[in-house]
Amino acid sequence: MGIEKITNRQLFFILFMMRVTVVIGFLPVLTSADAQQDAWISAIVSFFGAALLVLIIVGLGMRFPDMTAVEYAQKLIGKWAGKAVSLIFVWAFLVIAATDIRIYGGVLITGFLSETPLSFIIFTMVIAGSIAAYSGIEVISRAADLLFPVFLSMLVLSLMFAIPDFLLLKNNLEPVLARGAGPVLQGSIIPTIIIAQYLILTMIIPATEQPKKALRVALWALAGASAVLVLATLTVIAIMGPDRGYRTVFPFFSMVTTLNISEFLERIEPLTLFAWGFGVFIGVSTFMYCGSKGMAQILGLEDYRPLVGPLAVISGVFAIHSYQNVFQLLTFFQPKIAGPYALSLIIVPMGILWTAYGIRCLQNRGIK
Amino acid sequence: MKIHRRNKDKSGNPLTDNMDLSQRYRKVEEIKLGLHLEENLKTLLQLSGNSIDVKFRRFSINKNIPGVLIYIDSMINNASVEEILRVLMIDTQKIECRDESHQLLRTAIKDLITVNNIEEVNDIYSLFAKIALGSTAVLIDGQSEALVCDTTGFKTRDITDPSAETTIQGPREGFVETLWVNTSLIRRQIRVPHLWIEGLEIGKLTKTMVAFAYIKGLADEKMLAELRSRLNRIDTDSILGSGYIKEFITDQPFSIFPLLLRTERPDIVCSAILEGKVGLFVSGSPHVLVLPAELPMFLQSPDDYYEDAIAGSFVRILRWAAVSISVLLPSFYVASVNFHQELLPTALLLRVTASREGVPFPVFTEILIMELLFEVLREAGIRLPAAIGPAISIVGALVLGEAAIRAGMVSPAVVIVVALTAIAGFTTPVYSMSIAFRLTRFAFTLLAAVLGLFGVQFGLLLLTTHLCSLRSFGMPYMMPVAPLIMRDMKDNIFRLWVWGRDTRPKLPGKREPYRQASGQKPGPVKSYNKKENKNGY
Numbered sequence: 001m002g003i004e005k006i007t008n009r010q011l012f013f014i015l016f017m018m019r020v021t022v023v024i025g026f027l028p029v030l031t032s033a034d035a036q037q038d039a040w041i042s043a044i045v046s047f048f049g050a051a052l053l054v055l056i057i058v059g060l061g062m063r064f065p066d067m068t069a070v071e072y073a074q075k076l077i078g079k080w081a082g083k084a085v086s087l088i089f090v091w092a093f094l095v096i097a098a099t100d101i102r103i104y105g106g107v108l109i110t111g112f113l114s115e116t117p118l119s120f121i122i123f124t125m126v127i128a129g130s131i132a133a134y135s136g137i138e139v140i141s142r143a144a145d146l147l148f149p150v151f152l153s154m155l156v157l158s159l160m161f162a163i164p165d166f167l168l169l170k171n172n173l174e175p176v177l178a179r180g181a182g183p184v185l186q187g188s189i190i191p192t193i194i195i196a197q198y199l200i201l202t203m204i205i206p207a208t209e210q211p212k213k214a215l216r217v218a219l220w221a222l223a224g225a226s227a228v229l230v231l232a233t234l235t236v237i238a239i240m241g242p243d244r245g246y247r248t249v250f251p252f253f254s255m256v257t258t259l260n261i262s263e264f265l266e267r268i269e270p271l272t273l274f275a276w277g278f279g280v281f282i283g284v285s286t287f288m289y290c291g292s293k294g295m296a297q298i299l300g301l302e303d304y305r306p307l308v309g310p311l312a313v314i315s316g317v318f319a320i321h322s323y324q325n326v327f328q329l330l331t332f333f334q335p336k337i338a339g340p341y342a343l344s345l346i347i348v349p350m351g352i353l354w355t356a357y358g359i360r361c362l363q364n365r366g367i368k
Numbered sequence: 369m370k371i372h373r374r375n376k377d378k379s380g381n382p383l384t385d386n387m388d389l390s391q392r393y394r395k396v397e398e399i400k401l402g403l404h405l406e407e408n409l410k411t412l413l414q415l416s417g418n419s420i421d422v423k424f425r426r427f428s429i430n431k432n433i434p435g436v437l438i439y440i441d442s443m444i445n446n447a448s449v450e451e452i453l454r455v456l457m458i459d460t461q462k463i464e465c466r467d468e469s470h471q472l473l474r475t476a477i478k479d480l481i482t483v484n485n486i487e488e489v490n491d492i493y494s495l496f497a498k499i500a501l502g503s504t505a506v507l508i509d510g511q512s513e514a515l516v517c518d519t520t521g522f523k524t525r526d527i528t529d530p531s532a533e534t535t536i537q538g539p540r541e542g543f544v545e546t547l548w549v550n551t552s553l554i555r556r557q558i559r560v561p562h563l564w565i566e567g568l569e570i571g572k573l574t575k576t577m578v579a580f581a582y583i584k585g586l587a588d589e590k591m592l593a594e595l596r597s598r599l600n601r602i603d604t605d606s607i608l609g610s611g612y613i614k615e616f617i618t619d620q621p622f623s624i625f626p627l628l629l630r631t632e633r634p635d636i637v638c639s640a641i642l643e644g645k646v647g648l649f650v651s652g653s654p655h656v657l658v659l660p661a662e663l664p665m666f667l668q669s670p671d672d673y674y675e676d677a678i679a680g681s682f683v684r685i686l687r688w689a690a691v692s693i694s695v696l697l698p699s700f701y702v703a704s705v706n707f708h709q710e711l712l713p714t715a716l717l718l719r720v721t722a723s724r725e726g727v728p729f730p731v732f733t734e735i736l737i738m739e740l741l742f743e744v745l746r747e748a749g750i751r752l753p754a755a756i757g758p759a760i761s762i763v764g765a766l767v768l769g770e771a772a773i774r775a776g777m778v779s780p781a782v783v784i785v786v787a788l789t790a791i792a793g794f795t796t797p798v799y800s801m802s803i804a805f806r807l808t809r810f811a812f813t814l815l816a817a818v819l820g821l822f823g824v825q826f827g828l829l830l831l832t833t834h835l836c837s838l839r840s841f842g843m844p845y846m847m848p849v850a851p852l853i854m855r856d857m858k859d860n861i862f863r864l865w866v867w868g869r870d871t872r873p874k875l876p877g878k879r880e881p882y883r884q885a886s887g888q889k890p891g892p893v894k895s896y897n898k899k900e901n902k903n904g905y
Contacts, residue, residue, distance in 0.1 A: 135837040
């Protein structure tokens, strides 16, 4: 099959869809803290926090453009220590994949297929994702090319159809910053740490055509996703009101449900979910690809494909068993719990690697 | 027994009746034509088993050197064979050949015979392969080389309208079963020496001529090497038509999607060759394979180019929409009636529910029955002689459709859905692709019946993954869409004006990206200005 290469555009599509699906899935800015009508400011704040984390994640990868994190970790801190640190990445991919799938299952079960067993939905997505992961990153990125227009038009349509209602109810957005910056900052924590998703860049950068531009692509994708998040939050707050938005489990989809475009199209919610699922698929398959690729490199295997199956099963079971119901999922996404957890997934391995890199640089300078 | 037979072979009796085919192969490979005419004749007669269509015409040169003419009845052009005979029996009398220098005689005869192609052959296999294509072999006593003269004159089908790929405008030529006619249809369009046509024979028994045409310097050499190696790898005894070749050289044999385009239209093959692709001709097949092929190619028709650009683009978008309908409509119907009634507007939902009143089958069974019925009707319609064709449509449409609704067996809504699907399916210009879409439609309907829209989504994800993982001779199957190549969008879902399409498709035509100078947009006369226009016209 040769070396797989993906273009920057495809990387952008993957990163964009990956983040948007999760951040608008349950609108953490609104549901994880009581920023209330100021939640959209949290969305803006989260962009800067997330951008900082992206710098940490991508910066090192761009200094080793031909190597995945697993490879340069072994180079920087030795074989066994490097493998140990790399395990954290693989664990992160597994957890995030499972959480992504669980959110997808949760959305479908609460609003859509209330009688279908959860495991059925989860394993269908796991199967689709793992087949794509098995086919390789090129296939995933081509699928992203194909699905991105559908995904984007879903977003644009849902937001566009909300404009009349939005204009009618925009009073809900006032007053701005009535309760100070505290809740706003608190609300921005979860969307910021969801950037742990972008850890996939540590695995994917060697597969891109221009690794030097990966940072720019990642930041653009983050900016695009943040813009969507701000718009979605504004619409949800205006249409549902901050109170109801806070209490609903999946505010964005509830908002879409209330939209009434015309007599003919009374509910576009299933179609929105339909397109949203495409984004979940891209995310899940990329995590599975990166997870199995990372694991294969840790174990020293040439081909990652034999590991996709086991990883798929593990992440599926994980998705079912780590959260008993949707509310446990939401509890997990409280700043107090998910914040330190996801942050440590990024900071610990990257911190170790950056430190090692810094020491190496200093040593080299000393030799000279 | 075996030992016995081997002994018998050695004893000078080359071919016996109870020899198997593979033994015959081995034996015949050893045999070369000898100097003695009668022995050669005996071998040939034994080999061809006195087949009634192989004619042996005896003659003698200068009344003392016997010879024989071998040809196959009705494969030859009678006039040229008569001409050869006249040369051999009459003109040779002028040759002074009392000595035994046969080489001289042969050269002299070669000079006298006025057919356009004449070869010396002493291998029995090639001799037969040539005779079977209409050549005439001249065997002369004392010569171990047969003179094979091209006297081809067998009947071929006329070039007619391509019957399966009709267009409203554009050329009406279609390929025929004869390879040479087919290549000539391409050659007369692309009249440069850079159009190379490579040929080879495949099949031990059929010796089928396979040729592929490409533009040297434009087609990717790696792809050509790959094609050559795939063709040379084929080791079979028979190739009957391009379908055989297609299955031997396709990239992904288990995919239902055709990875090579089969067409009977020279204009499609020409335009593909001009984009850096390859046309693969197989003798005996009126279908030419185009490779590499990508999915959008199967949804394009030459009519799009003969129509105005805007109209052509409209038709293309329409075709994509029709394909989506033909693949997804039944599944959406099943899903929305079974699971997501809220998707349908209330008035429509009420109508559908009312029409389903009293229907004994679940909606999935209903759809399945009607879809299968339609497939059966369609198949019957193709197989029936043209004269009875309309009868089947009356039986199908009127009797089955109408009566089934009257009897309350199926709901009218299902009939509408199936009919819409069928009509939409007919818009796919390439037959093999429409079959692929039809099969996926059944899979989607099944998924929708089990899981609703969510199942359809699952199916779409699998389909996307599958389509994106396909490659045809190294080119991604969903090429200009996934991976997205904006430059190729000029002639894909839309069609730009010819003056605007200044580039070739990026991947197949990467060696010569530009096909014409840019900035050729036509317009009104430039020198026109108001001052000159005194009369106010």
